[in-house]
Amino acid sequence: MPLTILYFAWVRERIGQAEESVTPPTDVVSVADLIGWLAGRSAGHAEALAEPERLRAAVDQNFVALDAVITGAREIAIFPPVTGG
């Protein structure tokens, strides 16, 4: 099943798109795995996703740690630490 990936802030800018639909291989189990796999998609992806420790993620709109499992997820967002308010 294809997975919707959303990017925000500088992650979005570096990748050059806000959203894409992907079908990762079955060995992509966690958010961290997904980030590593997405990094291979383009030079922009590689640059945006080079330092996972600077990234945060949400699985189906819930904030999660990067070791969270993504099995069954439909929408995954990847972004820098939030700076609202």
Add this chain to the structure above:
Amino acid sequence: MPLTILYFAWVRERIGQAEESVTPPTDVVSVADLIGWLAGRSAGHAEALAEPERLRAAVDQNFVALDAVITGAREIAIFPPVTGG
């Protein structure tokens, strides 16, 4: 020199006036002395000033403890604990 005495809230109501000018004898040295002396002026004064522990005071617009000395004061206010805000 005459001293202006101001009363507020239920102290004012029981005494029946908001302000009076008095000249206490020289043995009236503290606010507590003054309260005791004022209590003798009328039945209303006696009722309003019967329980000094329920009263607060200001000497020349500065809040003071009841044992504060009043020598040289021009305006003394006597009132219940404040309830603003």
Add this chain to the structure above:
Amino acid sequence: MIRILVSSDPIDLAGEMARMEGDDVGAVASFCGLVRADDGVDRLELEHYPGATEAALDRIARAASERWSLQAATIIHRVGPMHPGERIVLVLAAAPHRHDALDACAYLIDRLKTDAPFWKRETRGGEARWVEARHGDAVAAARWTDPTP
């Protein structure tokens, strides 16, 4: 900038807020106290000690300005008769950073409760009574014990 106002006019919340804002202000915290009807009060009267009240509020606002990095502190207190739902008091603190504004705002209202000469008289069904001072207010004010005398 300190602004103190004791008046029998209704409190202009939007106008007072607008006065606090500026290009360098990052945070405005406010507290507004209102007349509550829920315990049967249909009228509230606020008495004060003219002159001494303004001086006390000014001292409170100055103490807040010394303690936190503020750009403005405002204390507005209504006096005279008022009704449920009406604003009794409004305090505002403006600062570059939010915790200064939030802490100063809480300080202003806590101190006002114990240090400013106002007295409330409530009327319920025609019966008036002077409000008693609350011990909790003294406790709340004490947590702000000033570092300087």
Add this chain to the structure above:
Amino acid sequence: MIRILVSSDPIDLAGEMARMEGDDVGAVASFCGLVRADDGVDRLELEHYPGATEAALDRIARAASERWSLQAATIIHRVGPMHPGERIVLVLAAAPHRHDALDACAYLIDRLKTDAPFWKRETRGGEARWVEARHGDAVAAARWTDPTP
């Protein structure tokens, strides 16, 4: 009553305040965050995660309502481009008693800073940069660690 609004329209502070007031409300505390010009910012852009943002703000307001005795909690956040002096965020808490309103107000803004998906981009003299998260915000949010998960 919880009210959440994420919008590119200017924040109507007076209107939002008026919504909080009622005959049984004794206290309304507010915090408003504004775009500051003092470090040379001439434009600020707020990006958010539609849907997830509103859900996060709703969770924060609900947590505040469970923790304190509130009559209303409101969180309004502006998104899109804005300029110095304009309001970015407004949080409001209404309660019968003042410390519930004040504490809930501080909680709402502290939690919003770390738990809601917004990102700020500042422009200074034509040069844009994404604002870095501040460690102090995580510290401020941590002091509210919820009694329940």
